[in-house]
Structure formats: structure tokens, C-alpha cells
Amino acid sequence: MPELPEVETVRRQLEEAVTGRTISQVRVNTPKITRNDSDFARSLIGLSFVRISRIGKLLIFETSDREVYLLAHLKMTGKFLLNKTPGEYDKHTHVVFSFGDDRELLFNDVRKFGYVVRASESEVNQAKSRFGIEPLTSEFTLENFEKIFIGRKTNIKALLLNQSLVAGLGNIYVDEVLFHAGVLPIRKSDSVSKEEKKRIFESIEEVLGTAIEMGGTTFIDFAHTDGKSGSYVDELRVFSRAGQPCLVCGSVVEKTRVAGRGTHFCPKCQS
DNA sequence: CTTTCTGTTAGAAA
């Protein structure tokens, strides 16, 4: 579930909690999470976190060493948790950062798809360059958004899920955005009118903006760094509501498979 | 018990 609003929520909480703190100890319980980096712990001890930034769903930790960064992706079930009882955590805790006080930063991930890896400045720039336009920034303009349609004819859902075109949308928010915009997920991108593109563009800003304000969506696993849930789940209009009445028109919300993903829509509100 | 499904995405296959 971590999509842009969830990752942004975590970013803000991490920035508040760990910037300026010196790493005194690092424990790697599951080497795969760090891409089997045998120097991971040793190279981080003594450094401090300077800034936490984000592009799409990727978290970027700047450290006090200009050449040392951490790149972290939550994938499906990853979480960063601030642990108030050092040494006590479950079997899904793969990396532990200690700061020499009574708080630890944990990376926890049931499915182990996520990662926390060390990167150089050039590797960070390489990673950034693979992302498309970032919503809620000055580069996210209608003009730039319209450009991603050029030369493409896949369905609109796959287009919006493509991180190299727009950064940060995932399965939940694409369904919600398309409902908000009144466009069916299966529509071929080259059939989407200029007016519809404008509605989708504005819906991305609206839906993501509100979701960030509400601390993201906790559907099953997503948690804030304090373990609490996001409340945008109460605002979902179609996602996970198959078989239930559309909150706008009362029609039954349907679920199909589009772009290989479970896809929810209202057959009356979207066309 | 077995099978199916799940929020992501890199990489293979088409």
C-alpha cells in the first residue's frame, strides 16, 4: 500500500525523528534487504542523517558524509518504525539503526520485497533519473502531463502506474484518481480527450493532496513510524469496495483485472 | 489440506 501519500507521510515523520542523530550501531538481520552489502553497518556507524527526501515511492536518506546515501523502498509491506523498547522487535525486522539512546529505527517488511541500500551521490542521481514527473511539484503541470500520452496507446491505468512517466501513483490511487476523473481504467490512452486529461491531472493533485493530509491509506499493512494508521481509507470511493454501492450514484462498484492488477470502478460514474 | 489473492517493480518475453 505504500504509494506516494504513504511514503511522504513516512518521510515527514522520519525527518522529524532521525535527522541530526548520530548512528551508533547498525544491525542487519536479513542481508538481502541491503543487497548483501557486507560493509553496510560499518560504513554508516558514526554518520548522522541530514535530510530525508523522496521521489515517487523511493526514500532518500542524506547523511553527514556527502558520498553516502541510503535508498529505501517499502514495496508492498515495508515499514519504518521508531522502536521505544530497544532490542524488542518481531521476526520481520530486518535492519535496526541505534542512536545511543532509548529509540531505535527499524526497517520491517513481512514479504521482504523492500530494500534499504547504501548508494553514492551518482547512484542516487541515476535512481532519480528513472522517475517521471513528480506530482505536487512545480514540474507537475498540465502541459507536462499531456506529454506522457504522446506515442503511447496502452490503457490509462497502466500509463498512470508507470513510474517513469508519473512518479508515485500505485494501484489504490490510480483507481481513486480515475474514479474522481470519471474515466474508465481500461480506456486506451490514445482515446483520452484533452478535457479528460485535464480532469485526470486535477484529480491526481486533489486525491494525493487530500491523502497526504490524512496520513495516507492503511488498508492492511501500512503504518506510520509510530505504528498508527492513515485515515484516507475512509475516503476510498472504489478501491476495495467491489459489490458495494457507489457513494455518488448508488450503482454497484465493479472489480476486474486491468494491467494485471485488481481494478475497481463505477460503471455509471466512469466512461 | 490446497489454491488464490495482495499495496511494487525489475527484468524477461512478446
Place this chain on the structure above:
DNA sequence: ATTTCTAACAGAAA
């Protein structure tokens, strides 16, 4: 070149 499909993994649900 773009688009589609699958594997990576664990656990909940059917």
C-alpha cells in the same frame, strides 16, 4: 521501441 507477464516472499482468505 512499447507493452505484458512473472517472480521475488509471506500470510490471509477462500
